[in-house]
Amino acid sequence: MAELETFPDLRPAGGVGHPTRAARIEHGEKVRRRIPFGAIAEHAPTSDRDPVGLLESQAASRVPDLVPIRYGRMADSPFAFYRGAALVMADDLAQAPTTGLYTQLCGDAHLSNFGLFATPERELAFDVNDFDETYPGPFEWDVKRLIASLAVAGRQNGFGGKQRKRIARACAAEYRETMTYQAARGELAVCYSHIDATAQLDELRDVLDSSTRKRVQKTIRKSWGRDSMQALSKLTTMQNGQPRIVSAPPLIAPIEEILSDTEAERINRELIQRLREYRDTLEPARRVLFDRFEYVQTARKVVGVGSVGTRAWIILLVGPGGDPLFLQAKEAGPSVLAGYLEGPSYTNQGERVVAGQRVTQAASDILLGWQQGPDVNGTVRDYYVRQLRDGKGSAVIETMSADLMALYGRLCARVLAFAHARAGDRFAIAGYLGSDDDFDRALTEFAESYADQNARDHAALLEAIDDGRITAQRES
Structure with a gap:
């Protein structure tokens, strides 16, 4: 288990004051001399490594009927496998030396876990948008997962080795340069740092060709259209003058179809009480808003890959006026990182997700909260709750050109550095990274090495499916 690098006590005699910026930077430089870039870029798989076994270990706590869908989605491609293999990579990362320079990690910082969403000010921001695995840890774990995802996605898109390395180095350089920039700024400026999607497009007008610019503009327009009204039109039908969630099993299943009439009636009553408990996790002003809505119906919905x-x-x-609000309540288990890192314990893993998201994002969903309660079998489960759709949008990685992926990777690295700077010691991290490109080159080599490993792991999954070790359900 990796250990936290405790910052030396550099306070003046009497214990008053904080370590200076210069002292923190110097501390990062000392860590670099002890743990050089080549050390954190190591990938030396153990002889007993079993990626399929790690995936199977996660299946024990999941809905049995849905596990084959997970395997089927992960089998689609090496990049799809990578998206679902956060635990596998966490196990690998724990085998290499770490800097111990902790921040709040996303925990699963691959390309598809960044995207667009509407801020409370009704601007469209680009940021990390998945925090299921968030946990305190060494900053480089997020960076390594991000850069490796570029190498994996680049191979899937048919990019050559030189193109992939150029993309990966640009991503690493953006993270390093952004962290250095953040280390020179004040606390409030760091807190407010964000990427406004519309403004960013204007800045890149001369960089993007016309067709790419049109695709990006289309993504932004589509994101603005993704709200509860749009969800109402796509996910419901009217019955007796009231909206009801459509049935599309196994991906969407109203609880009335999953449970008996008696159980469904009981669960609906219980859900109303549990929504009141969720309400108490919201800021007081948001509770006033939430209280204006009345519960209608709940359905199970399959999401994501991992x-x-x-x-x-x-x-x-x-x-009261008939306007809808769609919430998503998503089960939160322990982070995949928790088994490998020292960190806090939580009585509710949903609170862990919410706390991690709030500390790292520039702006978070106004209805982000958490809840806990028993399922139909009496097992207590934790959830975090957020709006299902509120300007949310994501890039289509599979159709990106090399130039666009390089640009997208840089944007992801920038907001990741913003998040890490908010939550961690940006001075020490900047001191560790330094001002030359040695970090960039080391992480680029790691990305290619890990893309090789991921390809082998994907092949192992396919072999396990063919051998009957696991059952996969492919979707049409």
Whole structure:
């Protein structure tokens, strides 16, 4: 288990004051001399490494009927496998030396876990948007997962070795340069740092060709259209003058179809009480808003790749004027990082997700909260709750050109550095990274090495499916 690098006590006699910026930077430089870039870029798999076994260990707590869908989605491609293999990579990262320079990690910082969402100020921001695995840890674990995802996705898109290395180095350089920039700024400026998607497009107007610019503009327009009204039109039908969630099993299943009439009636009553408990985790002003909505119906919805099999529900509420609010309640188990890192314990893993998201994002969903309660079998489960759709949008990685992926990777690295600077010691991290490109080159080599490993792991999954070790359900 990796250990936290405790910052030396550099306070003046009497214990008053904080370590200076210069002292923190010097500390990072000392860590670099002790743990050089080549050390954190090592990938030396153990002889007993079993990626399929790690995936199977996660299946024990998931909905049995949905686990084959998870395997089927991961089998689609090496990049799909990578998206679902956060635990596998965490196990690998724990085998290499770490800097011990902790921050709040995303925990699963691959390319597809960044995207667009609407801020409370009704601007469209680009940021990390998945925090299921968030946990305190060494900053480089997030950076390594991000840069390796570029190498994996680049191979899938048919990019050559030189193109992939150029993309990966640009990502590493962006992270390093952004962290250095943040280390020179004040605390409030660091807190407010964010990427405004519309403004960023204007800045890149001369960099993007016309067709790429149009695709990006289309993504932004589409994101703005993804709200509860749009969800109402796509996910519901009217019955007796009231909206009801459509049935599309196994991906969408109203609870009335999963449970008996008696159980469904009981669960609906219980859900109303549990929504009141969730309400108490919101800021007081948001509770006033939430109180204006009335519960209508809940359905199970399969989401993501790695998340398939965890319990995820969509909850439909309606305001007095008939306007809808769709919430998503997603099961939160312990972070995949928790077994490898020293960190806090939580009585509710949903609170862990919410706390991690709030400390790292520039702006978070106004209805982000958490809840805990028993399932139909009496097992207590933790959930975090957020709006299902509120300007949310994501890039289509599989159709990106090399130039666009390089640009996208840089944007991801920038907001990742923003998040790490908010939550960790940006001065020590900047001191560790230094001002030359040695870090960039080391992480680029790691990315290619790990893409090789991921390809072998994907092949192992396919072999396990062919051998009957696991059952996979492919979707049409």
